[in-house]
Amino acid sequence: MKTVNWFKLLTITAATIAALGCMNREPAPVCPVPTELVASTPTIGGFDGVDIIAMVDNSSSMVEEQQILATSFFPLINALVNPLPGAKDEGTDSIRIAIVTSDMGLQWGGNGYVQARDGFPSVLTKGCINNDGWGDNGNFITNYGFNPNHGGVVELTQGAIPCGAGAVQCPPGWTCDNIGDNGIGACYNPSASGQPTSEVSCPPAPGEKQSHYLTLGTGDDASGPPLYAQNELALATACLSKLGTDGCGFEQQLLSPAVGLERDAGRDPSIRFMRDKALLVILLVTDEEDCSMKDGPSLFATEHVQQHNYAYINVACGEHEEYLYTPAEILDRYRAAKAKVSGQGSGILFAAITGVPTASEASGCEGTGNEIGGCLDLSQMQNEIVQDPDYDAAPKFIYKYTCSRYEGSEAVTQAMPARRLIQIAQSMGSMGYVYSICNADWSPAMEKISSLIAANIAGTCYAKPLDVDPATNTAYCNTVIKFFGQDTCPGGLPWAAEEQVGTPEQPIVSCTIPKIPANPVCPDPGTPEGDALREIVRNEFGWYYCENRGEDFSDACNDGIDNDGDGLVDCEQPSCQSCKNCAADGQGDTALCPLKCRYMMTLTDKALSMAKNASVEVQCLQQFSFEDPNCQENTRAACSDGLDNDGNGPYDCVNISADQASDEWPARNADPHCCPMSSEQLPGRPCQFTGNGDPKKQAQAICNPDDWAGAPGFNAGDWSDACKAAAALYQCTLP
16 A cells, blocks of 8 residues: 655745644544655754844944943843853854944935035035045944054943852953852952953954954854954954944945945955854944934935924934835845845844834834834823033034933933834834833843744754654654765764665765654753753754744644744734734735744754754654545544544644643644645635535535534634644635
8 A cells, every 4th residue: 555755745944844742632543554764854943053144223322322332232142142141042153243334325216426416515515525425325334443542452341240159251351250159250350449441451352353343263163264263353342342432424334234234245255254154143233213314305405404403304204204214225225235135134133223112111112023013102202302401612402312311310221212113113013123222231132032043043842843752752753864975974973864865876874873762842941950961962963853832933824723822812912913914915024033942953053053954854754644544534423532543743733732631632743634724825826625615615525513513613604624734734714
């Protein structure tokens, strides 16, 4: 009897396989068919590194903020390359950092500024006509000489950088003192005891190393020039962010990184900053609203620029957004640059430390994009024109500050509403983040950003659950790496098995990776079990399998089940609201879905290193066949018997969540095979059904409403959960 490979039948993308989860699975019947070895390819780690481009406002109001930023870069970079003791998130040795300024001069729409043509008042052009009006033009800053007052040193705040006993998180020569019971202390300079800040000498700038970005000399960059060691990358980043405050006051904060990324995307891959498999992080630090100009001459001709003795120049951009690039246009440019390198425009995290109220002033403007939906409605975020209280020479008008920070009676930070930046963060959902620049301590923002980064670069996803041997806590399947053109497995590693599967003319060696026992339920980061697994991933060679529980990952955002038991299902969850069918247009954007996946088959770092340039397969013994009537789940009898007939996890016609379950109605997901849908579907198009006639009647012939009248949540007039699962599986739309 012929067997059928159901792995291949159901292997779609991990983000669309939500229908294949299950709870309390019933055992499949023993079918009288031979076993067959079947293979399926997992998705190896969503991203294997991170590329951070930071836009730092270098206009005249940013003196205090650049001081805070220099120190605050340490918690962010350290969390990625030197995690603190007990850290929830794993570090990475694959990181690149580029710095750009807000100064784009008076260029507009890709055109250089010409005063005679464009009409900007010459009396106001100080600081805005450098480089023939192009400003810094999104170029990556590579040398400290860019700021004539740099001096090769950076001033850092003592006691503000968290560290562990080894002080690897501290600047060179500093010590880690006041270590608590959690093993975490703070960095101090012994030679500057009692002083609030201390100057530190900077390492060579990237330009001196023939590079236009900062990076470690390890990981993916091992083949490149030796750049920065782990204990100096944060210091080099802090030094490079000391940009000075001589930039143009018409800041184009959103446009600058877009232009920088577009230029980078056109570079030869050997010197390019962006990498195809790296998460791209766009970090903006600014205390004013964006003025990314699309039509400069029209903006410059307005009365807010030309009249009133230039008293309204600081509100001209906000009063005439029609002459600026829209936030959506800027976001499209970010995605297009990323797509030119990676083939698709997803894999972008947008973060801004900018003009919004602090949490103590008003709630709702700090957090991820799906947590700040009401931010732009707050009174503090409205563009209200007021007279500048700090300017006495003549009447001058600004937007009322959305937040302020004082030291004593002196205002050291005053920020205007950053409405355009908020719009981008909101549209990015869980991949957007905002924090108030008026906070005296930015370390919570940097810790959150590093956590968002870590959540998107770790893990290896699989499209379906694997069966686990309870005696060994390992999956029954094997994970193998196939090396083409090789006769033997790479030496020096404890391979579990080796088999030559090619031919003498075209050798292929299949190398089985050792299994690592693990709890079938993935542990929470930061727990003893989670820390132990993290150490295994870093130091051993092998793989393990576990399943994530909860609602904060893409598979759970579209399965119709309250996975974490908090009463919120799918789109009701904040983390799901910008994902897939939760969007207002009914389509959604899979690039905005949480990227954590349900079924994790995790390769250790050493195994992942081997897998990057080879083929990885998960091989399992198949014990049933769709061709055997006893092993099918596509008839009225099989879809109403309370059994998982085909052994694929879900069964029958309705979803029953754990909080709805009873002895009569056990928890389970509906099987998409209980819907008469053709396998030939087009994503985004109406679903295709087998047979003729009304498709809903065809579906109800299998999922008869009378059979399910007592099931929790079953609605006889609606599509069955099985059909909803099938539609989700194939990404088609039910008619």
